[in-house]
Amino acid sequence: MANPEILSDGVWAALERSMTSRTTSRNVSRRKFLRFCSAMTAALALPLSYTTQVVEALEQTRRPALVWLEFQDCAGNSEAALRASHPGFAEIVLDLLSWNYHETVMAPSGKAAEKSLADTLKDEKGKYIAIVEGSIPMANNGIYCTIGGRTALDLAKEVCSNAYATIAIGTCATFGGLPAAEGGITGAVGVGDAIPGLRLLNLSGCPANGANLAATIVHWLTFKELPATDSLKRPLFAHGDRIHDLCPRRPHYDAGQFVRAWGDEGHRLGWCLYQMGCKGPNANYNCPQVQFNDATGWPIGVGHGCVGCASPKFWDTMTPFYRALPSVPGFGAESTADAFGTGAVAVVAGLTAAHAVGSIIRNQGAKSNGQPKAKKTIEPNQTPARPTEE
Amino acid sequence: MEIPNSSSSANKANGAVGGVVDRQVVYVWDLAIRLTHWINVFAILILSLTGYFIYSPFMEGRGEATNQYLMGTIRFVHFATAFVFAVNVLFRIYWSFAGTKYARWHQFVPTSRSRLRGLGRMLRYYSFLRREPPPQVGHNPLAGLAYTAIHILFVIQIFTGFALYSLAYRTGFWPSTFGWVNLLMGTPLVRLVHDIVMWLIIAFTIHHVYSGILLEIEERSGLLGSIVTGYKSLTPNHIYESDTANLPKKKP
Numbered sequence: 001m002a003n004p005e006i007l008s009d010g011v012w013a014a015l016e017r018s019m020t021s022r023t024t025s026r027n028v029s030r031r032k033f034l035r036f037c038s039a040m041t042a043a044l045a046l047p048l049s050y051t052t053q054v055v056e057a058l059e060q061t062r063r064p065a066l067v068w069l070e071f072q073d074c075a076g077n078s079e080a081a082l083r084a085s086h087p088g089f090a091e092i093v094l095d096l097l098s099w100n101y102h103e104t105v106m107a108p109s110g111k112a113a114e115k116s117l118a119d120t121l122k123d124e125k126g127k128y129i130a131i132v133e134g135s136i137p138m139a140n141n142g143i144y145c146t147i148g149g150r151t152a153l154d155l156a157k158e159v160c161s162n163a164y165a166t167i168a169i170g171t172c173a174t175f176g177g178l179p180a181a182e183g184g185i186t187g188a189v190g191v192g193d194a195i196p197g198l199r200l201l202n203l204s205g206c207p208a209n210g211a212n213l214a215a216t217i218v219h220w221l222t223f224k225e226l227p228a229t230d231s232l233k234r235p236l237f238a239h240g241d242r243i244h245d246l247c248p249r250r251p252h253y254d255a256g257q258f259v260r261a262w263g264d265e266g267h268r269l270g271w272c273l274y275q276m277g278c279k280g281p282n283a284n285y286n287c288p289q290v291q292f293n294d295a296t297g298w299p300i301g302v303g304h305g306c307v308g309c310a311s312p313k314f315w316d317t318m319t320p321f322y323r324a325l326p327s328v329p330g331f332g333a334e335s336t337a338d339a340f341g342t343g344a345v346a347v348v349a350g351l352t353a354a355h356a357v358g359s360i361i362r363n364q365g366a367k368s369n370g371q372p373k374a375k376k377t378i379e380p381n382q383t384p385a386r387p388t389e390e
Numbered sequence: 391m392e393i394p395n396s397s398s399s400a401n402k403a404n405g406a407v408g409g410v411v412d413r414q415v416v417y418v419w420d421l422a423i424r425l426t427h428w429i430n431v432f433a434i435l436i437l438s439l440t441g442y443f444i445y446s447p448f449m450e451g452r453g454e455a456t457n458q459y460l461m462g463t464i465r466f467v468h469f470a471t472a473f474v475f476a477v478n479v480l481f482r483i484y485w486s487f488a489g490t491k492y493a494r495w496h497q498f499v500p501t502s503r504s505r506l507r508g509l510g511r512m513l514r515y516y517s518f519l520r521r522e523p524p525p526q527v528g529h530n531p532l533a534g535l536a537y538t539a540i541h542i543l544f545v546i547q548i549f550t551g552f553a554l555y556s557l558a559y560r561t562g563f564w565p566s567t568f569g570w571v572n573l574l575m576g577t578p579l580v581r582l583v584h585d586i587v588m589w590l591i592i593a594f595t596i597h598h599v600y601s602g603i604l605l606e607i608e609e610r611s612g613l614l615g616s617i618v619t620g621y622k623s624l625t626p627n628h629i630y631e632s633d634t635a636n637l638p639k640k641k642p
């Protein structure tokens with residue numbers, strides 16, 4: 001994270017200009033505000049000089065509206081976003097936007113809550129940001145998740161199609177997540193699959209990192225557009241690089257130093273977790289840089305392999321979490337690729353050996369029948385005798 | 391090759407004098423076939439060993455990580471060999487349309503009735519229902535079919551391999567060409583397929599070497615040496631029967 005003490009002159013100039021502006025009228029110290037701006041610039045992978053632009057944009061923002069819908073979710077993304085106290089998500093982002101509807105945290109309830117949602121849809125049509133958390137059930141007309149008597153799909157359709165843009169937050173909202181895992185009966189899908197054609201940004205992860213949500217909002221406020229995305233509509237600033245390529249344990253991977261059992265010497269020395277099933281080589285996310293819990297830690301940092309939570313269908317494709325390779329489909333849950341492969345080779349080798357024995361017996365039989373095979377007594381390279389006509 | 395219209399029993403009579411069959415030395419495998427074969431052998435050996443190490447490292451880099459690059463080196467060897475292998479397979483596929491007679495695709499995909507019939511005969515031979523392997527100059531139809539299958543495995547291996555290789559790149563040729571494989575199956579499944587196909591190729595190799603030895607013993611045609619020299623020494627019977635499209639033997 002960029003340190004406010006080393007901000008460029010331009011940033012300080014922007015700060016001076018903003019001295020009398022809204023920053024000081026907030027409950028946020030200007031130092032904290034600047035720290036937030038530089039952290040967001042860093043999270044967006046922009047050069048530090050952009051901090052000026054970010055500061056100015058955030059100064060001038062006219063508090064656009066935001067509604068936060070929750071469907072088949074655990075509110076984990078709400079938690080993660082609101083608890084991202086460093087660099088002041090709750091204080092600053094909540095202040096930058098008019099947070100009009102968010103079931104987990106809003107004060108109104110019942111009709112009053114529904115009214116604030118309806119008002120936003122009417123008054124801010126095409127201007128507000130819709131955030132969707134949780135998957136949308138499609139089976140049985142979506143009856144598995146209803147709010148105020150309306151299905152999740154119905155609500156999402158109305159709210160998202162009237163928004164400037166939709167941000168799907170968390171792996172359930174982006175790709176269906178846990179409710180969509182094998183065995184799920186609700187026909188859960190992510191927002192993009194439920195309502196095609198939306199202007200959509202997928203902030204995947206379980207939970208999505210609150211810092212990435214803040215950075216996305218800052219990007220929108222600063223540049224008036226959503227950040228660039230990959231083919232899964234995930235922002236490149238957060239999902240452009242592979243965890244494996246950013247991982248602080250990577251030198252141990254390259255050196256061939258692996259944790260072989262939990263708590264062994266390699267584990268205590270911070271070696272690579274690949275043999276313990278780390279899915280970092282399959283996962284693109286900025287966890288190593290941005291980290292969680294006030295940037296104090298992240299899974300691999302604290303000694304647990306990555307589970308690839310930001311990837312589509314991670315619960316089905318990345319399991320078993322504690323093995324390097326998945327089980328072989330159709331051969332029982334415990335069949336590893338190794339057992340299958342060596343088994344296949346053993347079967348072929350066995351069959352081959354049996355066939356060899358059979359062939360030897362057959363040739364012995366031919367010999368004892370007194371029919372030496374003419375072709376075995378041949379002198380090679382003799383002048384060929386062409387077949388001639390009768 | 392000019393093959394007169396005669397019955398095979400007559401050939402045998404003409405060819406075998408006093409129990410000795412005259413052999414004709416035939417150039418079967420052109421240089422490209424032999425080269426691609428041996429490049430495949432060494433590439434598969436190196437790729438299997440390094441690939442298995444990447445999946446399950448059986449050695450450990452000792453000491454400070456700064457001074458070690460064991461996995462890095464092995465992966466480099468794996469990738470470098472993979473490029474050689476991929477180009478080799480690509481060329482071999484091209485050569486099956488542009489190469490000499492016994493390099494061509496009809497040796498691999500049995501389309502003619504005679505080769506389809508030869509398929510059954512070879513199967514009967516392998517299952518001890520037939521005494522002699524059906525004579526062939528190039529690949530027997532069953533072997534050809536097996537090589538088609540192995541090339542499909544090669545192509546799967548190349549696509550899954552480059553898909554995994556592309557993960558290290560953010561944009562550009564590799565992700566845009568092979569990235570779809572990862573999106574289609576999920577990366578761990580790509581790794582699983584890449585691993586299992588390796589085992590299938592090893593299993594194929596066992597059978598491949600065995601059937602080579604078996605047919606060498608049966609036919610004494612210099613089959614094993616032919617993949618080095620290109621020449622087989624064949625009986626007129628072989629050449630005749632192979633080129634007259636495996637007609638059923640007429641009993642006099």
Ligand code: SF4
Binds near residue numbers: 245253273279
């Ligand atoms: S711990 Fe995981 S992400 Fe880190 S180097 Fe090892 S395999 Fe890669």
